Amino acid sequence: MTDENLATSASRTRTHPRRTDALSALMTEDWAATQPDWGFNRDAIELAAVRRRELAAQFPDTVLIIPSGSAKVRSNDVTYVFRPHTGFAHLTGLGVRSDPDSALVLAGGEAVLFQREPMGPGTEAFYLDGAGEYWTGRRPSMAELQTALNVPVRPIEGLVEYLTGVGRSVQVVPNVAPAVDRLLAAGAVNVDEAGSDALATALDEMRLTKTLWEVGEMQKAVDVSIRGFADVVQALPKAVSVSRGERVVEWAFLGRARIEANDIGYGSTAAAGENATTLHWDACDGLVRANDLVLLDAGAELETLYTADITRTMPVSGRFSDVQRLVYQAVLDAADAAIAAAVVGRPFQDPHDAAVTVLAERLEEWGILPVTAAESLSDDGQQHRRWMPHATSHHLGLDVHDCAGSRPENYRGATIRPNMVFTVEPGLYFQADDLSVPAEFRGIGVRIEDDIVATEDGPVNLSAGLPRTIAEIEEWMHPLLERGRALLSTATA
Ligand SMILES: [Mn+2]
Secondary structure, three states, X not given: OOOOXXXXXXXXXXXXXXXOHHHHHHHOOOOOOOOOOOOOOHHHHHHHHHHHHHHHHHOOOEEEEEEOOOOXXXXXXXXXXXXXXXXXXXXXXXXXHOOOOXXXXXXXXEEEEEXXXXXXXXXXXHHHOOOOHHHHOOOOOHHHHHHHHOOOEEEHHHHHHHHHHHOOEEEEOOOOOHHHHHHHHHOOOOEOHHHXXXXXXXXXXXXXXXXXXXXXXXXXXXXXXXXXXXXXXXXXXXXXXXXXXXXXXXXXXXXXXXXXXXXXXXXXXXXXXXXXXXXXXXXXXXXXXXXXXXXXXXXEEOOOOOEOOEEEEEEOOOOOOHHHHHHHHHHHHHHHHHHHOXXXXXXXXXXXXXXXXXXXXXXXXXXXXXXXXXXXXXXXXXXXXXXXXXXXXXXXXXXXXXXXXXXXXHOOOOEOOOOOEEEEOOEEEEOOOOOOOOHHXXXXXXEOEEEEEEEOOEEEEOOOOOXXXXXXXXXXXXXXXXXXXXXXXXXXX
């Protein structure tokens, strides 16, 4: 990483200790005007304009502020790659082209985007500020952004003056952008707190159903992910050959996501053997043994920020053992039952109920449940949750756990509507030290996760292109493992 101490210290102290007139004269001149393709997504931008009108109609007498968010510090002067607030991305269509410390403002029918003025060629900040474009690369000008969005774009410093001029009650999405909050506080802008919470809820609830274009984006994210899973299978021989094989699994998927899409939509879980029974296994630094199952929960995220969320559990050898087969088939049957219940007009909870019914019956059959399946499934039982502790479904979209701020009656308590997109992800987790299960089950964790869109014609599985059945998985893995072994022997020859 390049040391930018010179630039940041200069701008923070405002003393510009290293500035000279001679350097300034040289640095502010002779930069060619460039007009690169900034990669704006026309479809996303047009859809966002429709969304803004829908939202503004819900809040007719107020000013709505949707900040993009601030760069988050990892440590000291190192920040994470910026990822805009999902509501901001949804209402601008800017995706990865979003800048930190911006604010979309909706006042009745009018939208204005406030943002930091670009520190481009010709300005002193260009090279004196660590965020200047000399250091960070060229960005669209305000005029270019205004043309792309068909929305006025103004410097963020003018936000308070604009709000004073409009003179209506102000609602700001809470806890998104400290810089914007400070600006409003300094300007003594009166923020309606209750209204702000209602705005945050409305932003999440307006994403509960997707447009066909959005479903298409999610299919693209799924398709990249499917190729990522194939890369992972091909990398399994290498994973077995090193001491931190799970990192090989994680890295193989990440490579595909970074090359063909923007990134992964959330931290991958790459878990082999008993690590697969730890739900939030994020170290991903364990061994991958030849006779293990390996569980990968991962999804690619596009430049528009739509993400996939897929889990497969695969035998490292390419062949399931008898007990692995037994557990896997139970989870697959639960998943199939859940998907079949993902029907428009039925309760959102039906897929979950269908999945856990299958799993409780299997646990009873294996003699693991201390009670009958029916007793376990009753409200005051729930013993099956020792081995299947989580929800089966969550909404998916720009966020991996999309729409999470929705009111319960519109989420878990809702009815399935056309173009809702959600996961179906049952699992069974027998931890290595779980004395309540037969020894041969211990250390086996299986989850199968697919991305489902509800339609009037029934559920559509966006991730059906990734093998799910035991026979399909073994057949799919075989040539990929062969190729992986060949590549490994070439690399080590
Ligand atoms: Mn999920």
